[in-house]
Amino acid sequence: MSPTNTTSPGAGEAGGTGTAAARPAPVLRLRDLGWTIGGATIVDAVSLDVREGEFLAFIGPNGAGKTSLFNLISGLNPATRGTVELDGRDITAQAAHARARRGLGRTFQTSSLWPGMTVADHVGLAAQAADGGSYRVWRRADTYPERVERVLDRTQLTHRAGTRADVLSHGEKRKLELAVLLVGEPRLMLLDEPMAGVSAEEVPALTELIRSLHREEGRTVLMVEHHMDILLDLADRLAVMHHGTLLALDTPKAVMADPTVQQAYLGEEL
């Protein structure tokens, strides 16, 4: 595996499917993307393509720049160099909400829920926001009964509809964050450590949910995760971040066997 892999088209690399002629245009294209703040380069010239329907997982030691890269892709932070293209359109200068309207949605490493608000109200409010409404002028969740019901059913939270977010288990909170994301029907989902804080008993159901959003619904998924066993099961390709750079990008098997990657993780379990 060579780092030049990172600048070649994503299609076909993951499972060896398709020919160059049959490759669809990438849904997401990063070119020379970087973020420098206070003189420190946090994300350093990352280039990669993600094909429609792909599951690309990001791994790397703590502080490698994975979340920062997600912030640049989702528009939470502005890039200080390079470009982000979605469906062939340069969105580098677009704000996060404009990117969300184009089908790019994300979850966060730390919980983004309102403790005193019910599960159904979270989803209803997200539906209102997805329709261009404001998060500040709150209408009741039952303005969107069908949509709320559908998303709660999809995320196995129907029985928790009237429950306040702060009494949910960690796994249910993560599902609710996915529900809030799904109500906007994202085609490209950025999931930042969706298993963080989730108990071992709840991991399989959450993994299955994420798998079905990808495999059954055909959503493109970019996911940061530290649990390698989960990624080996879910991901088409692994991207390895190290000191802000993209160290490797290949199939999980090839990445695991790469001596450069092993070196980067020296002292840590890969």
Ligand SMILES: Nc1ncnc2c1ncn2[C@@H]1O[C@H](COP(=O)(O)OP(=O)(O)OP(=O)(O)O)[C@@H](O)[C@H]1O
């Ligand atoms: N706003 C900021 N200002 C200065 N430094 C920052 C800022 N945001 C992140 N950093 C630094 O950038 C580096 C990368 O952080 P980031 O959260 O992107 O890493 P990560 O790979 O997601 O780590 P983890 O796996 O621990 O979540 C860290 O050293 C962090 O302290």
